[in-house]
Amino acid sequence: MSTSINIKGIFKSYDSVKALNDISLDINQGELFGLIGADGAGKTTLFRLLATLLLPDAGSIDMEGYDVVNSYKKIRNLLGYMPGRFSLYQDLSVMENLNFFATVFNTKIEENIDLIEDIWKQIEPFKDRKAGKLSGGMKQKLALCCALIHKPKVLLLDEPTTGVDAVSRSEFWQILKKIQQYGITIVVATPYMDEATLCDRVALLDKGAILQVDTPQGVVSTYRKALYAITGANIYDMMLLLRKYEFTESVFAFGQELHYTDKRDEFDTNQLQHYLKEALQQDVLVRSINPNIEDCFMALSIQKNK
């Protein structure tokens, strides 16, 4: 598999804020690559650098063999870009938006209809509606259609599923899997860790630096500690208690449970369970679980900041 995007030693700062700090990354052709990170991690900055919208302070990026700084015109022809904010013309209808972007890229809707057919079927019933009046999920599908209309070689999606409901999100990812079959390199930024498992490979980004680049399984398998999920009636009190507990290494709230690691290599879960029960006077269950991407992200982030 050959390289589609080659990022080498990128630095970028705004005034005094370091947005990106020595980023190096290779993304393969036809890969569905995830950029995972919290808000402010530098995802959007990296996307804008890739999209030729910003210039790096140092380092270089090659995309499909072209340098993003010097050959930006070439790259703008083979790039599909969907910014984080909905950026279509709200006062134009769905059809007019699509037609406009088709003409901008010197193509016709019919030419690449096979690529966008699945999405188009979903938004076609609303084709005469103004884009500003679509629901959040529909807007994103339309934006994806517009970004794909010229059959780009590289597709950059900056947080396409932020603010979209769960059903639309999973539909969106199915669409991405399908687009991938056309050999298009897709780079997706997302703050949702659960979406990371749907990517071929992910890069974990934190405070402008890459923590790890691997397949989702690879990321999870590097997690060395034994991980426990603790459930009980009062999660919050339990977390406060565990933070003071002498053997606690880390404890995070994950929805309705706590994820806990212990300082000791071997320990008895019953003993911990008993301790919590006594202290909080409530039922507590401690069980061993497999780590997910978010656990790895947290662990790596702590490790780095130490």
Added chain:
Amino acid sequence: MNRFIGFIKKEFFHILRDKRSMLILFGMPIVQLLLFGFMITTELRNVNIAILDHAKDNYSLEITNKITSSGYFNLTENLQSEKEIEEIFRAGKANAVIVFDRSLERDVVNGFPGKIQLITDASDPNVANLVVKYLEGIVQNYQITLNRTTLNTVGIKPEMRMVFNPALESVYMYVPGIMATILMLVSAMMTSISIAREKELGTMEILLVSPLRPVQIILGKVTPYLVLSVINAIVIISMGYFVFHVPVLGSLVFLMVESILFILLALSLGILISTVADSQQVAMMISMFALMLPTILLSGFIFPIRNMPLPLQVLSNIMPPKWYIVILKNIMLKGVGVAYVWKETLILIGMTLAFIGLSVRKFKIRLE
């Protein structure tokens, strides 16, 4: 070329669907022209006057006739005594009273100056001033005819004649001024707002990433407004011609060519503003303060430039509308051709090129 047409189509959709821009584009020129043409006028019309005629002789009668037939005054009342003067002013029935002295005819025949008193209600000093000037003029005129018939000419009276605008119609002033204002506003403000809107809504990001070249984006933005501004210019000229009878003595084609030149200048200014402004609000504020006010105040449209303090006179030279208004007046009212306005035209061309150059340099192909 396809790209370009697609872009222009999109621009027209934006303009035609936005009620506000449609209103600014087509409502404002008409309303402004009617306002300035009909209401804001410095001419005198239908001023009520009263006459207290103690003389009741040929002279007083003839002067009264001249005044009432001038078209500027309505004779509302003939007074009998001085006491009634104050009363009639208080009641607001007259703005001026003319009092003829009892011995008017005798004085004139004997070679003494005849006495006529003009009393005006100066609670509105501007009107009072105008009334006095007009009445003086009429009496002076009468005096001249009098001297001619009696053959005993005394002294030389200056004779005034207003050329190019013989009736001193202020609308002749306003039509070129409004045309400059409207074209400036529509072209510069609307383009700068529409480009700033793309930035504000984030669509500029997509346009930049697309293969569209900056020139295509700018031309695509400018062309619709060029078309609409030309339509506006035609509307204003024909309204001036048909409603206010402002003549177009020179070549209409030449007038349109100069107008298109001015529109291009305003458009390039608009683009320049949009390269600085990141939001519609900022674009609008800059257009208002940097373009609208100077266009109205410093271009000689309302206040004559030669009456300004010297620094402002110098400043007025860099106001593009000033030169355009000079050109317009020359073509419309004097009917001259390019031989008389080539200097102003060259100045406009120079300014246009400078603004285009600056905006192309400042137009960003990236986000920073």
